[in-house]
Amino acid sequence: MSDPQQDPESHEGVIRTPKQLVWTVIAAFVLPVMIIILLVNFVTAADRSGAGSDAMSEQAITARIQPVGMVELRDASGPVQLRTGEQVYTAQCAACHAAGAAGAPKLGDEGAWAARIKTGYDALLSSALKGKGAMAAQGGGEFSDFEIGRAVVFMANKAGGKLDEPKAPAAAASAADAASAPK
Numbered sequence: 001m002s003d004p005q006q007d008p009e010s011h012e013g014v015i016r017t018p019k020q021l022v023w024t025v026i027a028a029f030v031l032p033v034m035i036i037i038l039l040v041n042f043v044t045a046a047d048r049s050g051a052g053s054d055a056m057s058e059q060a061i062t063a064r065i066q067p068v069g070m071v072e073l074r075d076a077s078g079p080v081q082l083r084t085g086e087q088v089y090t091a092q093c094a095a096c097h098a099a100g101a102a103g104a105p106k107l108g109d110e111g112a113w114a115a116r117i118k119t120g121y122d123a124l125l126s127s128a129l130k131g132k133g134a135m136a137a138q139g140g141g142e143f144s145d146f147e148i149g150r151a152v153v154f155m156a157n158k159a160g161g162k163l164d165e166p167k168a169p170a171a172a173a174s175a176a177d178a179a180s181a182p183k
Contacts, residue, residue: 082168085154088147092138097155102134105159113159121163124152144169 015021054060089097089107096104105112116124128148131137138148149166156163 083143083147083150085147085150085152085165088143088151089154092143093151093155096135104135107155108158110160113156113161117156117159117161117163121149121152121156121166124156125149128152 015024083091094107096102097107100106100109100112105116125145125148127135128138128151129145143151146166146169153161153163153165
């Protein structure tokens, strides 16, 4: 048996020519750099946004810079479109009275409305216009006092009350009649 330490062929490496050495050196530097570049491109190419990182999106910017309030100019001498009690209830009152939020009596709950209905229309209207308990004042808002009165009658009558529909103010009634008159 021959000694492996003395056998010259057993110590020879994989690289045998200068050309192989050049290619090995190039591959040893270029290949890892190319792999790193491809991995960075893969990681950064996808649109991966974490929670709350869409702060610079077009929708988020538009929401932040939108006006807080809007000014709507109306012609004071124009025709008045009076809304029904149900329309006012749906637009304004249903937020609390549909679910009974903050102690508001639910629409149609005869037990909760009975004592309130006994106080009469004027007391109910005053509570609605000036506010009562957790309910904010409704007077001076989007709806006229007459429309709020219609909503009060609508809610009271849904709970077993027998209140009469309030009479339209003279100016609003004549404007509404003029708007609905055949031309």
